Amino acid sequence: MAETQRQITLPAELEALPLFREHIKNACQDKAGLDAQSIYDVLLAVDEICTNIITHGYAGMDPGSIILNVEVSAQALIVTISDFGHAFEPVEPPTPNANASLEEREAGGLGLFFVFSSVDEINYESSPVGNTTRLIKNL
DSSP: OEEEEEEEEHHHHHHHHHHHHHHHHHHHHTTTTHHHHHHHHHHHHHHHHHHHHHIIIITOOOOOEEEEEEOOOSSSEEEEEOOSOOOOOOOOOOOOTTTTTTTSSSSHHHHHHHHHHHHEEEEEETTTTTTEEEEEEOO
């Protein structure tokens, strides 16, 4: 089956998140046989990365845009997310202690834990012209 690729550019605003999710779902639906768990995993990871770009990457700046490119092949689902805000490299956090009480838990970090748990590979690059995060989910 042929590879499917789709790209969308939207403002870096929380209101854009449902449109990014819909874009991913539409690209995945073009690829027969893609399992629901793989799609869900990628949606979760994209939501978190885009939320971090919106809240941290563009912090103190006028909101710019986020470019989302989805590639689906027989081997992998690849989402490339580009932005023009501050560099914000997703670093794998330690595994949270699920048995700890709420008072004992550190604030934050769960989102990136879910990202790293949901996809097989994460590549990040920052340059003077922008930032690119590539999420790869093997199929």
